[in-house]
Amino acid sequence: MSTSPVLAVEMTDITKAFNSVPVLREVNFELMVGEVHALAGENGAGKSTLMKILQGVYQRDSGEVKVLGEVVSLTDTFAARAAGIGMVFQEFSLIPTLTVWQNIFLTAEPLGKFGLINDGLARKKAQEIFDDMGVAVDVTALLEHLPTALWQLTEIAKALAQNARVLIMDEPTASLAKHETNALFELIERLKARGISIIYISHRMDEVYRVADRITVLRDGQNALTAKLADVTPAQIVAAIVGREMSGNLTYEDRSARISKDAVLRVTGLGSGRRLSNISFDLHRGEILGLAGLMGSGRTELVNTLFGIDRAHAGSVEIDGKNVSIRNPGHAISLGLALIPEDRRAQGLVLEHSVQENLTLPLLDGLKGGLLLSTQKIVERAREMIATFSIKVADQRMPVAKLSGGNQQKVVIGKWLGTDPSILMMDEPTAGVDIGTKQEILAMVREIADDGKAVILISSELPELLSVSDRILVLRDGEVVRNFLRADIPSEEFLQLAVQGA
């Protein structure tokens, strides 16, 4: 009786259906005390449903959940929290206008005399939690004044303050720079040593190998693989995720024959605010230009400036040999530019509007019958686009919010390709999408370039960048520090070093 349980979480034969469509079919998942267990699978494979059952957001139809050896009912999120389940949200559940300690103790403030909040004690406790985590943070700082990396750590501290024994981390490195990611991994090691168990959801294979002990893969709502990472190869994991062996889409093919000699875009000495200075490069028809760099190196700022969202203060931009001064996105579109923005939910889509409305928003001029918009033309155009980009949607009048992340991204890409741009800029187009969709998107990028369009691609995943780019610019502190032809990059490590500035 006195021996402590070995299993932090044991989920057995979990079944769940929505509107009689099965989402989880007899799924098993176990997490040992002090273990980091990766959970992988395509979007829609059932990962988030399984985790929401563990957090008490959804109720399972059948099956059993044990936390630390005891059967728990998990009727709501409070029950899950009381059982020791903590969630580190991908979209942060923090209030920017409160301080770090106020966020950590929100709804669980330690009270002092007369039922008033004991600020001193709360601050001290918050500081202790961060000290235990080995992280230096001013707990009295307002959250909005801190970098995003510290938001993530505050989320973790918040979960620990509620005595979480199990932490669920959903794509925790998505918004982190390399050194911040390293700090997070070191923290995960320390948490493990203290007996905290972690479920680590990620699409990034290198991270999974670095941080996790075991991996469970779900496919179509069923267990596809559970293994020690020491015992499986990345190829086996990918095969389990997609259910088939991947073709060699991640290897670069020489496309130099397809790239035209004349520049479609020529940027000279471009500067914008304090974040971009003296940027110069050419982009040719049929070329895929990769932008590499850390978070904040100026990649997003560069494409935003070219698209007229940020103002250029210095330098010149030529399109097809003509000097242009881009005033706003509408002007950029008329010049043949398109930008697939970094944050598809905030910048790419009107979530509550239908798939059809989102797809046709930039195309309305071509969808008129006389003075008014033609519903028939809109419906047909959207139907064609859904077919072309193989967007999985039951009804094109459905709000785009109900689509999976990968399909939402396809809507954003489809919307932009519909404008038939001559220069397509894509900012992290594969972030947070599953590996199958990722392959589809990369194949699409190649096709677009083969079609004679020029592409600028931003990606933080170097293997992806290396697999499609014909040329790679490395940015650091708002400047272009290197300009490589793909053929001159011998390995991922070489590029990684250039990005890190070593």
Next chain:
Amino acid sequence: MSTPSTQMMRSLKFVKRFDWRQNIIYVGFVVVFILFAILLGDSGFTSTNNLLNIARQTATISIMAVAMTFVIATAEIDLSIGSVAGLASVVSAMAMSSFGLVAGVVAGLAVGLVVGAINGGLVAWLKVPSFLVTLGMLGLVVGVARWITASAPVPIADATFIQIFGGGDFGPLPSLLVWAVVFVAVGAVVMNKTKFGRQVRATGGNTQAAMFTGVNTARIKFYVLLLSGVVAAIAGMLYAGRLQSGRFQWGTGDELSVIAAVILGGTSLFGGRGAVIGSLFGALFIGLVNNGLILAGLDVSQQQVVRGAIIIVAVALSSKKKTS
């Protein structure tokens, strides 16, 4: 082409998919109408005269609600419309007495253009919240109207003006009714069938995404507030024509009825949706309730209490999240 069974499937599906937030106003309208028809049939509720009266009394609210639907669909608000109506009525009356009919109409419209342009400019380009801009404008405009008239009414004698702006009939129909029908019809078409309408809803649904898509969101906000000002000025002239005078009090408090009508009609205060026909029924619903309570013999204070309660319940129902 479809067989009866698929048609039934479709109607079943329709019942399941029925969006309460969007459509509660029609249900509410019918229920309240039937209720009043039964309870107040003896007091003449269902007489043609009374029904036309309701339509006439709610016409100005309906017209302003059409413009407000666009404003709210972009997630902005315009609190200045009632006072703009008042100022337009007095400016129009004053200009008419000195320079004639055309000058009067032009002057009235100019009030809406100027106030709407100031509201729109401050919101669109200086990024001042529309709530604050138009709240300030409300007081300012009333002040100007009282100042230039010394708070006195300005009589209107021009028969043509009265005939066109709400006092007379167009053929068999009261002109106010015709104005309202035209505004609602044009508004509904613009919202649903034009690029402008789509861009208005995209701007309200997600300003950032709309901007990234090449929608000039600042210009959309400017136009919507400009439109709201101009339409409020027209409503003011309709008051002036119907009541044969310009007075700063015309339209006082209308902004609240108009906003209530728009929300009742299924437009989201958070932007992204705009139901013009719904706004019309929202306005008619409010008119129906006002009329019924008067016929029921309630005194003014009781009317206020009951009307407030009915609007709270109806707005609560119409802003309830759709349960899928």
